[in-house]
Amino acid sequence: MDDRTVLVLNGPNLNLLGEREPEVYGHDTLADVERLCTEAAARYGLTVDFRQSNHEGTLVDWVQEGRSGTAGIVLNAGGYTHTSVALRDAVSAARVPCVEVHISDIHAREEFRRFSYLSDVCDHHVIGHGVAGYAEAVDWLAGQRRQA
Numbered sequence: 472m473d474d475r476t477v478l479v480l481n482g483p484n485l486n487l488l489g490e491r492e493p494e495v496y497g498h499d500t501l502a503d504v505e506r507l508c509t510e511a512a513a514r515y516g517l518t519v520d521f522r523q524s525n526h527e528g529t530l531v532d533w534v535q536e537g538r539s540g541t542a543g544i545v546l547n548a549g550g551y552t553h554t555s556v557a558l559r560d561a562v563s564a565a566r567v568p569c570v571e572v573h574i575s576d577i578h579a580r581e582e583f584r585r586f587s588y589l590s591d592v593c594d595h596h597v598i599g600h601g602v603a604g605y606a607e608a609v610d611w612l613a614g615q616r617r618q619a
């Protein structure tokens with residue numbers, strides 16, 4: 472990874488995108504999301520390192536890997552959004568901009584999804600815009616580079 476790489480991290484159950492609760496998360500698969508991100512990044516001469524894990528510690532390791540020297544991190548932490556102090560601490564230690572993404576509108580769902588441990592440590596949020604939100608997150612990170 473280098474400063475032209477956007478690290479896109481996906482948390483638990485996002486490997487099931489397209490099959491899992493399509494009425495909430497839509498019909499696109501994670502491979503479709505990777506394609507969206509890659510195309511968005513390419514418009515700015517950026518590349519994407521796209522990953523998914525069901526394991527909290529792996530996500531922490533990956534945030535640490537991308538915390539400096541990259542163009543930024545796009546993070547959909549799935550269920551860990553609402554539970555993980557460890558992931559919050561990792562994001563808090565990042566020196567690059569971080570964007571919190573959620574496919575669904577977490578504020579319009581169950582009460583327990585309304586709180587995010589990540590919201591105040593992330594620099595930008597794209598919530599409830601479907602999978603297109605990932606491309607918006609990449610666009611935002613590219614915009615930050617132009618301003619820097």
Ligand code: DHK
Nearest residue numbers: 484547549550573574575584
């Ligand atoms: C994805 C999940 O897996 C849930 O646990 C979150 C998020 C919402 C999303 O909308 O992308 O609560």
